[in-house]
Amino acid sequence: MTETDAIVLQGISKTFGKAQKPSLYPTDLRIETGSFVTILGASGCGKTTLLKMVNRLYEPTSGKIYINGEDVTRISPTKLRRQIGYVIQQTGLFRHMTVEQNVAVVPQILGWDNKKINERIDRLLNLVGLSPQEFRKRYPRQLSGGQQQRVGLARAMAADPSIMLMDEPFGAIDAINRSALQDEILRIQKRLRKTILFVTHDIMEAMKLGDKVIVMNEGRVQQFARPLDILRHPANEFVRNLVHSDDILQRLAFVRAKDVMNTEGPAADPYEKAPEARESSTLYEILTLLLGGRADYVQIRDEKNRSVGRVTIKEIRQA
Ligand SMILES: Nc1ncnc2c1ncn2[C@@H]1O[C@H](COP(=O)(O)OP(=O)(O)OP(=O)(O)O)[C@@H](O)[C@H]1O
Numbered sequence: 548m549t550e551t552d553a554i555v556l557q558g559i560s561k562t563f564g565k566a567q568k569p570s571l572y573p574t575d576l577r578i579e580t581g582s583f584v585t586i587l588g589a590s591g592c593g594k595t596t597l598l599k600m601v602n603r604l605y606e607p608t609s610g611k612i613y614i615n616g617e618d619v620t621r622i623s624p625t626k627l628r629r630q631i632g633y634v635i636q637q638t639g640l641f642r643h644m645t646v647e648q649n650v651a652v653v654p655q656i657l658g659w660d661n662k663k664i665n666e667r668i669d670r671l672l673n674l675v676g677l678s679p680q681e682f683r684k685r686y687p688r689q690l691s692g693g694q695q696q697r698v699g700l701a702r703a704m705a706a707d708p709s710i711m712l713m714d715e716p717f718g719a720i721d722a723i724n725r726s727a728l729q730d731e732i733l734r735i736q737k738r739l740r741k742t743i744l745f746v747t748h749d750i751m752e753a754m755k756l757g758d759k760v761i762v763m764n765e766g767r768v769q770q771f772a773r774p775l776d777i778l779r780h781p782a783n784e785f786v787r788n789l790v791h792s793d794d795i796l797q798r799l800a801f802v803r804a805k806d807v808m809n810t811e812g813p814a815a816d817p818y819e820k821a822p823e824a825r826e827s828s829t830l831y832e833i834l835t836l837l838l839g840g841r842a843d844y845v846q847i848r849d850e851k852n853r854s855v856g857r858v859t860i861k862e863i864r865q866a
């Protein structure tokens with residue numbers, strides 16, 4: 548393994564109890580440090596099983612896992628908690644605790660002093676787009692689903708782990724909030740250089756977020772590659788069927804604005820209210836904006852909010 552691999556799986560498999568066949572067949576994977584990897588697959592294909600072995604919620608039946616070069620079975624539970632943040636579906640927030648108490652759980656276990664914990668809570672809530680003043684004292688039931696998910700994210704990042712495991716974190720969220728949360732997690736990941744392993748069964752989400760995507764089926768990894776490579780060179784019949792549907796709109800989800808935008812067009816007209824999108828936005832999202840009809844182009848902005856190009860129907864057609 549190299550120094551740049553945050554997570555390495557060697558021959559990892561899992562068979563539960565007396566089950567007839569493995570939930571995960573022997574699997575080798577390397578997740579580079581600082582990369583955003585999505586795991587895509589249908590219900591029951593073994594996504595959660597794989598994730599839970601990485602932070603030792605499940606013990607593998609065979610194989611070894613290394614976190615930042617270290618065998619996980621030799622890492623103390625405390626250190627593992629510090630290195631790996633975990634966000635689960637339906638947030639898993641403690642219902643009888645306020646937002647601030649939820650976020651403070653891991654730092655308290657790690658024995659941080661109150662001042663440091665307090666500063667950390669403010670910083671994290673701001674980072675996930677919740678005003679500390681407004682939200683610190685609320686209970687989970689007083690939050691919307693999307694807000695709860697943001698708190699779950701803040702809680703998972705509390706001890707500044709280098710690795711984040713996220714299991715269908717946005718599954719229960721409506722489309723608009725979901726898209727906002729996706730943009731948020733991309734922004735956070737770019738800024739903080741976390742390694743993220745993110746489970747989803749939504750192909751659009753997998754392609755939008757992942758630098759690379761792990762496609763799984765029935766306990767086996769079918770392909771592990773960049774979104775465009777999966778589209779251009781599907782590894783087998785299963786992947787081909789998944790991505791080569793006749794649904795052209797779906798295929799637009801494989802291409803990002805950055806790859807096709809026109810960077811030489813006229814500068815943005817400050818008086819025109821063109822819709823805006825990010826470099827990481829997919830052409831599917833951009834088409835949706837264009838169809839909104841406010842302008843005949845979408846202004847693309849980078850992480851620092853600088854205008855870096857535009858996308859019109861022409862670029863989408865060419866793609
Ligand atoms: N604790 C367990 N005991 C026995 N079998 C289990 C256990 N957890 C999972 N399984 C089985 O392992 C297989 C994979 O389950 P897993 O939870 O990893 O699926 P998944 O891909 O995360 O699905 P979903 O998208 O529905 O969350 C399933 O057949 C499931 O029934």
Ligand SMILES: [Mg+2]
Pocket residue numbers: 594595596714
């Ligand atoms: Mg699951």
